[in-house]
Amino acid sequence: MDSSKKYVADSRYFRGDVLTVMSDGVHCDGSGHTLMELREKERNPYLCAFGVKELRKKGRIYMESLCTLFREISPERYEELSFYSNIRKNRNSFFEAEPYYWELHDFYFKVSGRCFTGIRPVNLPYEELQRQIGEHYRRVTCRPEIRKWNIAVSGTDGNGGRMGTAYFFVTDKGCQRFICNLTVSGEAESVQEARKDVARILRSLRRHHFTYYAGTEGIDDLDRFMDYMEKNDYTLLSAGTFFQYPINRESVTFTGKIKETGKRFLYRIYDREIFLHLLKRLRGVKRETEHTERIMT
DSSP, rough: OTTOOEEEEEOOOSSSSSSSEEETTTSTTTTTOHHHHHHHTTTTTTTTEEEEHHHHHHHHHHHHSOOOOOEEOOHHHHHHHSSSSSSSSSEEEEESSOSSSTTEEEEEEETTEEEEEEEEETTTOOHHHHHHHHHHHHHOOOOOOOEEEEEEESSSSSOOOOOOEEEEEEEETSSSEEEOOOOSSSSSHHHHHHHHHHHHHHHHHTTTTTEEOOOOOOOHHHHHHHHHHHTTTTTEESSSSSEETTOOOSOOEEEEEETTTEEEEEEEEOHHHHHHHHHHTTTEEEEEEEHHHHOOO
C-alpha cells in the first residue's frame, strides 16, 4: 500500500468514515485541494490528514466503542428473538444473524432466569464471552451496603463550620467508595433540594448496580448520553479536563457541559471496564476545552 496516501477527517472524533482521500499525500482526490484549502472550504480548522496506520487504529477503537454495555431485557423478548434467524446459538445465548455493523452483531444471553443483550463481535472467542457474562452478572447481583455519617464542612463566611452527611458504599471486598456529601445548613428550601439531589443520586447508583451514577438531571444512562451527543453532533466542552480523580483513585468523575446547549453533565464512575468503554466512546464525539473554544470564536 502506498505509504504517502492520506485520509482526511476531523481530529476531534472518528465515526468510521473519512471526508476525503489524498492519494499523493498532498492534494484531495477529485477537487485537488490541499489540507489548508480544504479547511477553509469546509470551515473546519480541525481537519487533519492521517496515514493508514493511524486510520486503522482509529477504526479499531471505533469498532470497540460500538460494543455496548449489557442491558437487561424481559424473558419474553429473549424467547421471541430466539426463534428468529440467529447464529452461534446454544442453550443460553445466541447472536442475531443480521449484522449491526460489519462483524458486530446483537448478542443475547440468559443467566439464572435473567436475560441480557449487548453488541459484540460475532467471532469473539467463547471463553471471552463467558468471562464478560460472568463479570456482568457479578455486577448486577452485587448488593453493596450504603453507609453515612456526620461530618463537619469548613465554613467560608466567617461563621464557622457547617454540619453535613457523607455517603459511602461498601463493595463486596470490603472497600469503601465515596458517593457524595449532603450539607444541612442554609434555608429550608435549599436543604430540601439538596436532599432530593442525594436521593436522585442514590437511585441512579442503584439503577446502575453501583458501577456509576449521574450527578445531574438529564440523561441518566451513560451510553444513551453518548448516543445523544453523536446523534445531534454536539460538542463536549471541558474546563481543562473532562476527568477528575480523588487521591486514592477509587473513582473517576466525568464532567463538563454541552457546548451547543450549555447544559452541564456529571457521571461518577467506579467500574474500570465502564471507564474504558467511555474512553473509546469519546473518540466518536467532538471535544473541546473552553480555552480552545475562545480562541476559535
